[in-house]
Amino acid sequence: MRKRLSRWGLRLLLLLLTLILLVAALAGYIRPERSLDMGYAEINWKDKLVGMIDSRKPEIKISEEEFNHLAKKQVSKAIRSNELPVEITGMRFELRGDLLTVYLNGAWGPVPFGAAVQYGMEYSAGRLVLTPEAVKVRKWSLSPQLLRLERVEIDPSPYVPDPVAVQDMVFHDREMTVKFKLDWLEIAKYLSSF
Numbered sequence: 001m002r003k004r005l006s007r008w009g010l011r012l013l014l015l016l017l018t019l020i021l022l023v024a025a026l027a028g029y030i031r032p033e034r035s036l037d038m039g040y041a042e043i044n045w046k047d048k049l050v051g052m053i054d055s056r057k058p059e060i061k062i063s064e065e066e067f068n069h070l071a072k073k074q075v076s077k078a079i080r081s082n083e084l085p086v087e088i089t090g091m092r093f094e095l096r097g098d099l100l101t102v103y104l105n106g107a108w109g110p111v112p113f114g115a116a117v118q119y120g121m122e123y124s125a126g127r128l129v130l131t132p133e134a135v136k137v138r139k140w141s142l143s144p145q146l147l148r149l150e151r152v153e154i155d156p157s158p159y160v161p162d163p164v165a166v167q168d169m170v171f172h173d174r175e176m177t178v179k180f181k182l183d184w185l186e187i188a189k190y191l192s193s194f
Contacts, residue, residue, distance in 0.1 A: 030137050032105040032114030036090025038079075040072035045161045046194050049187055058167075058182050064095045064174040070159055098122065098171045100130060113137065117149065123169035128154040163190040 048060045062070070071093050079088055089112075090105040100119045107113065115137045119130040130152040132144035156166045160178070163186040168179040 027111050030111070030113040030115075032090075032112060033138065034092075034103065034105075034114065036092050036103060036105045038072055038076055038088070038090055040069040040076070042073075043069060046191060049161065049164075049191060052180075053184075053187065053191075058164075059177050059179045062176050062178055064093070067095060067176065068093045074159075095171065095174055095176060097173060099133075117144070119152075121171055126155070126166070128156055128169060130154070161190060163187050 043066055052058065052060050068091075072091055075088060075091060087107040088104060089107060092103045094101040094103070098121045100121050102117045102119065103114075104117070105112070105114050115135060117132060118134040118136075120133050122129050122131075132149040132151070135142040135144055135147055135149070156169070156178070160166060160180075164180040164182045166178055167181045170177040170179070
């Protein structure tokens with residue numbers, strides 16, 4: 001009887017050790033591959049609006065770097081208000097035409113992870129619409145539905161100065177063109193307040 005119990009105990013111990021090794025290997029595999037942060041800077045809208053006046057076109061270019069600053073600022077607000085189910089420690093956004101790839105580092109409880117989420121982008125009915133298409137953790141591909149990622153609609157008006165309203169967005173590699181509805185006299189008044 002004792003031999004039988006010791007065999008079961010040994011098997012249970014081996015199973016437990018195997019499980020611990022698998023969990024450790026998984027945690028090591030999903031660790032972030034790159035160093036990312038949540039730092040951002042404010043966009044200099046005055047220079048952009050002056051450039052728009054000089055070109056006489058009611059549009060501005062937003063570079064990938066500027067898009068990163070705008071997006072990180074918004075995500076930082078969401079983090080402070082505890083709207084996210086995981087802790088986000090760093091992000092980087094990459095624009096490739098109408099595809100947006102979000103590289104992120106975070107932690108789910110004590111387990112750090114790194115992932116890349118790809119979204120399709122379109123501008124529709126006054127909103128920037130982001131539809132999740134793919135999720136990758138290193139070489140693993142996961143379904144966005146598995147992670148319960150949903151379509152995101154963003155109103156761009158809070159991100160631009162008051163005297164302009166976004167009319168359209170055109171996506172390019174590493175930048176986007178934002179087209180405005182505006183009153184040129186209101187822009188001049190706005191710029192004179194600086």
